[in-house]
Amino acid sequence: MHTAEAIDIAEQFRQTYGQSPAIIARAPGRVEFIGNHTDYNGGAVLGVAINRFVWVATAPNSAGRLRFASDQATHMVDLPGDPGTRFTGPEVWANYPLGVWRSFLDFNLPQPAGFDLLVTSDLPAGAGLSSSAALELATALAVHGLSNAAAIEPGQLAALGRHAENKYVGVPCGILDQGTCAFGRAGHLVHIDCRGPAFSRVPFPSSAHLWIFHTREKHALIDGLYAERHRECEEAAVSLGVRLLADLTPAQLLVAEGKLSSTHARRARHVVAEQARVQEAVAALQQDNLAAVGRLLTASHRSSQNFFENSTAALDRLVDLLESHPAVFGARLTGGGFGGAVLALTRDSFTAGDAAEIGRLQAEHQHRLPEVIHLHSADCAQVIWRG
Ligand code: GLA
Secondary structure, three states: OOHHHHHHHHHHHHHHHOOOOOEEEEEEEEEEEEOOOOHHHOOEEEEEEEEEEEEEEEEEOOOOOEEEEEOOOOOOEEEOOOOOOOOOHHHHHHHHHHHHHHHHHHOOOOOOOOEEEEEEEOOOOOOOOOHHHHHHHHHHHHHHOOOOOOOOOHHHHHHHHHHHHHHHHOOOOOOHHHHHHHHOOOOEEEEEEOOOOEEEEEEOOOOOEEEEEEOOOOOOOOOOHHHHHHHHHHHHHHHHOOOOHHHOOHHHHHHHHHHOOHHHHHHHHHHHHHHHHHHHHHHHHHOOOHHHHHHHHHHHHHHHHHHHOOOOHHHHHHHHHHHOOOOEEEEEEEOOOOOOEEEEEEOOOOOHHHHHHHHHHHHHHHOOOOEEEEEOEOOOOEEEEEO
16 A cells, blocks of 8 residues: 555545545556557557556545546536536546546446545646546546445456547547556556457566656647547558558558558558567567667657657657667657657666756757656556545
């Protein structure tokens, strides 16, 4: 049990609601290690659950109201029941807990009538580290914990979180974020074959390190570019006569590419080659060949940059700077793209001073220091406290 964290959030809960929480759950953010936009195309992806978290505390309330508060929101959302609509503006974050609560019905899980909920987090929002999935899964575990029903198993938890995001938040994401959050384990990467989906774990080499360089550029998932790429991939699959782009090998795509517009061909080329890179990365990790893993990460970035076109000048520049550093194995944009963060896989010898120097060089160009975070792998979403 994570007692210190639980005591802290329980105190904040008492200050907000005047009662003690009944359940506290914690869910990790995630880094997309490799497999950019492969998930909703039926491919494979490698993610890592990270030691930055969202905590959700809940308790039933006798008024039968749905009350949502967050340490990052200025005021509480207080509802007499399902409003039947989506929030916009400053309350938009409440779509996540509300969407999870609505999804309980869709998944035939008990739906508590009224509860108080408090969210706290040390996970930067908008960095492409999936604060959304962490919020969904921590909410699902905490609110489900209010009923006496059997625990939700991780596959169902991931599916429920994704369902809430697709249907009630309105983002057509794949299973990467929720799957990594539900199956993560310290010292491991999560491999997801997204067609099943089937989840497994690959040991993360103990001599390698993960660094995040967050550009602080807006990461515009909901603003449509993510949905546009998703649609382009579906259109390319239709033109190629396959259900999902990951149904094709690179050789098959080469033969069939003439059927596609140049935009659709670039999208398909990225997805099909990226899918192959994920498999190569698994093999290289199993052989502890970190130089090869690093080359695959950087190749993934160049493919996002040139073919999927979901990178930005700031992300490209960070990858250029990191790629030329002798203690960096490889670097790539991580997550949806269009802003957000670069992931670097480094040797032990890469220091906070090296990271700061890269940040300084980046700021010369971007006029803004990136936020640098040295991350570690962490365990999956779980209930950490019961009152
Ligand atoms: C976001 C989505 C994921 C995945 C990545 C891109 O993080 O939520 O499902 O599609 O983008 O790989």
